[in-house]
Amino acid sequence: MGDLTGLFVFLLTLLAQAGGIEPSSGFCTGTQCFAAFRHASEFTAAQDRCADRGGHLMTVRSSASHDILSVLLGSVTGRYWVGLRLAAGCPDAAAELRGFQWVTEDRESDFSNWPPGVDDSCSSPRCVSVSPEDAFQWTPEPCEQHLSGFLCEYSFRDPCKGLAVAPGESVTYRTPMGFAGEDVLLLPPGSTAVRMPAETKYVCYTQRWLPAPWSCEIQAGGCEHGCTVTPRHEPSCFCPPGQTVNPKNNVTCEAAADGHDPCAALRCAHACYRDGDSHACLCDHGFKLAQDGRSCVDVNDCGDARQCPGENFKCVNSVGGFQCVCADGYAARSGLCADVNECASFPCEYKCDNTPGSYKCSCDKGYKEDPTSPDRCVLHCGKEECAAQCDPNNPFQCFCPEGYVAAGETPVVCIDMDECFSSYCDQGCTNTFGSYVCSCSPGYTLVEGFRCVQSEEDSGGSGEAATSAAPRPAPTRRPSGVSAGGLGGIIVCTVFFVLLVLFLAHRVLNGRGKMESGGARKAAEDEAHGLRRVTRDP
Template sequence: MKMNTLASICILLSLKFGFCSTCRPFCSGTDCITLNQDKVNFETAENTCRDRKGALMMFHSEAGERIFDILSRELHGDFWIGLRLPAGACSNLSAPMRGYEWTSAGAHSSFIPSPSTWRDTRVVCAPHCVSLSSDRKWTERPCEVKTDGYLCRAKHGDACQAWELSDPTFFRGSESCSTAPCEHVCTVVKGGIRCSCFKGYKPDSKDPRRCKIHCGQEKCPARCDKNTGGSCECPDGYLAAGNICEDIDECSMNGCSQECQNTFGSFVCSCQEGFVLKDLVKCIRPTPVIEAVAKPDKNGTLTGSSATTGSFLWIWIVTAVAVVRLYL
């Protein structure tokens, strides 16, 4: 009880004054969910989870439910989870999931929410995503809205610590902002500096000190330079149509060999049951592996056995044929 009170105080101080950590892990066994208190839009939350070797939270197991029972006591506000309407779709109020899909690549959840899980009863269209609050309600809201934070799935209890250490925009050392190390904004923080970008930009994954154009929705104003004859620039994955940048639907261009989900500025491929994803876009059947397993016979002697008796039969046949040919 005392620890829960202290944790709640820490979260409230963090929200109001920036004290304490902005990331806290809640674990059950090897499954963990991290509560991240950065106010960001859906795409930023999704990319941040992915960059940190995780994914936005999805409901798929009893372990996840147990974690949420603990986590819900610490939620104050609305937090993004991994549900988004496919591009061009509108919600279907008669379906349990209303047409929303989990954003984790290859995710197939059997979780079925009850009608009371949804907060609103109105039809909305993409781009809409889902946030979760402490009363377990799911709220549909535009994906570009900034919520109070987001929930990520992870596989280790020190996920928050590991993620903070791997923050690509943080540069540890004695370097100061006076040398202009960041292209846009430089902030002095404990142990080093942090680079950030102006609105409409995001850190370049190849060089986090620099910034590149970012949209985060279907259409955005193009960045036009009057000094170069009015030439306009769009983010990766967008095409310029006059002064507007429009998202390219890679799925309509057969970007994936099987299942395809278009995202703003990119796309995500997934595979049907019985296939695995290779090179991000191809679906192939996994190569069967024959494993030899040692097991005791009736006399307690260890003998080798394979996945199938037929496999060894063919090996003996091929070997016998090779020996016969050798002596002929």
């Protein structure tokens, strides 16, 4: 089991790099493999495709590596990129490699194959190709030119020797780079071998060939139909209904003996395997057997910390499996999870500091982070009185933090408001700098930050008062910024309104007095002239 775990950890990253276009030919020698790709590409794209599989464009620094070109391109035509380029400056005929360097960033070479009369001017092309049509001479090409293909080089450790072959047998090998062959002396880890006619399979791991089935995560364990894990945590191949696993190689499927399928009566939801002299149900990887012995339920693969061992990786569980992805704040680069500089997208209103996997916003003096939006800043005083923030182009347009009011003219200051004076709280209230705290008497519960509701279980007068610094009720909120000119205007309007009311009251009272005095004079004059009201008897 230890071998399988190590194999999984090693090959998961290796196989994740594979994919894309397949090589047209390949060759391995010592601890290096070379591959030719017939795919039209410019120089940079070719280099990226080599890097996707853990390699780089081929270097030709010896006559031995020059001979490998014939193996890779002996039967094809066209021009292919190799890893030689002029990074900067102009070609220098007197310098080693004429000033060019390999993509491995060195200029060492025991071999060169420049064509005669090569251009040494500054306008000379800066990348190099080879072709069998001119004896693989190093021909400068414009780097943006799309050539017929490119050559890749891969290095590795702990290779496996080729398997011994008995008379009547043959072995076919396939490397992680995507090319296959039979006459191979050394193969890189992750290579697979198929021995015919038995159809037994093997995978190379640290100089050893492990027989199939191996870990189900790696090429389905080498199984022909499907791979799962037994209750003893061992990989096992299974076959479709009506077929059983070949006991000679444990990977291929064959018709059930005498047409009798021993698994048919079990009605297994996923798969059936041989368990000693009998058969039993088992589930695909990522599932476990239910209590009925035949159904399967999903398991949390991410419960095992070894599933995604790479630094800054995290495991994401899915139905029947899992994925290894980069943790938040990291992005995949060349098979690793590298930190993302979030500050490059300017997420903060003021200052941004990048941190591993995240970032932190900070504010200038006189401001603090907005509790509702940490990437923004709001005015902050933190004491009873502080200077207002005024528009430099308009000194009368000043702003104060929430819970403060502007006062004075020059300079304008912000004075803490006593919100408790406005009876924002049902019961107790404590003023704080820029805010206030509501509290309730024992036996009451504070709700919505300002109301006190009698508790279901009265405390009987014991216990401490409940407090909360919740925001004040919306109808009584005050603006966070009041200009000095605006405050003066409010005062002038109030005085004018009071004077207007007094004036109108005086006019009304004065008019009523005149009417009463006029009526009295009229009665006196009537009496003086002997006038009497005459009534007629009925």
